[in-house]
Amino acid sequence: MKDVLETLERWTKQGLRVATATVVSTERSAPRDPGAVLAVSEKGEVTGSVTGGCVEPAVYEEAQAVLAGGPPKLCTYGIADDQAFEVGLPCGGTVRIFVDRLDPALVDPIAEAIRAERPVALAVRLSGPSAGEKRLVYGDEAANGEVAEKARALLARGETGVVALGEEELFVSSFAPRPRMYVFGAIDFASALASTGRFLGYHVTVCDARAKFATPERFPDVDELVVEWPDRFLASALVDERTAICVLTHDDKFDVPILKIALEGPAGYIGAMGSRRTTERRNERLRAEGVAEEQLARVHAPIGLPIGSRSPEEVAVAIAAEIVSVFNAKTPRVSSSKAVVS
DSSP states (O other): OGGGHHHHHHHHHTTOOEEEEEEEEEESSOSSOTTOEEEEETTOOEEEOSSTTSSHHHHHHHHHHHHTTOOOEEEEEETTSTTHHHHOOTTSOEEEEEEEEOOHHHHHHHHHHHHTTOOEEEEEEOSSTTTTOEEEEETTSOOOSHHHHHHHHHHHHTOOEEEEETTEEEEEEEEOOOOEEEEESOSHHHHHHHHHHHHTTOEEEEEESOTTTSOTTTOTTOSEEEESOHHHHHHHSOOOTTOEEEEOOOOHHHHHHHHHHHTTSOOSEEEEOSOHHHHHHHHHHHHHTTOOHHHHTTEESSOSOSSOOOSHHHHHHHHHHHHHHHHTTOOOOOOSOOOOOO
């Protein structure tokens, strides 16, 4: 919904009735993930997308029916449908889309929470006599009941999807704060990575102990620029399973303390720059500090996918690709041509 929120705000301020079509689940290959929204105003205006075009004419008609007073509807589209030639997914997947009237009273609270990076989830009943019933659940507030518990569980993981609610289904659309990326080492590679991290939707922090290098002029795209010893900063930083930690200092006096602290936390990605020789020397230092082999295995080093990158921009792409791969639970290719800096 984030990509259509600005338009929804404008339409609701104009007093327009709006129907939304939301992807709630997919099977096999599908163009859009759960949570993708297509919205239709009573004027026939359209914003957003649920499949990149292949079923959207049919979804538009369903939205018009809801705007005309029809009930909420859970629609399934796929290559096996009777309507395959008209609305089947050419990629061979199946997508379920829930079409319903937009509740204008929910638009502003969702928008405010997203802008304040306050965790909030929109829980919608998909079936049963209460189909279409909606509830906002905030991650930082106590709320009772099964709906709140299930919504908060998905929100804590930053996940959007369908969960069982007795014999019925509940769709939870999570609007979690941006995941955090911590980049240590105020070098040109860090500047390029900071820009790429922002593009990917991360809240990016660059930290370096050297004030002359950690300047706004050198890092215009960061959310936070910190002048502090990296290990001291990381010891009190917010870190969870969605966090990416990128150590680009490739200097043992910084790397070893940073990595030791990083490996004590739950960060989903930890990467460290350096050649294979540098990596092995650093690992020996970490072993001497009491770091176990299974912990060392969490560190992606040399950092980045093996795409033969050399320039700061290319290295940033390689690192970003590895981060995406790790969080999507895909195993990167193994190669001797890793992006390395000695």
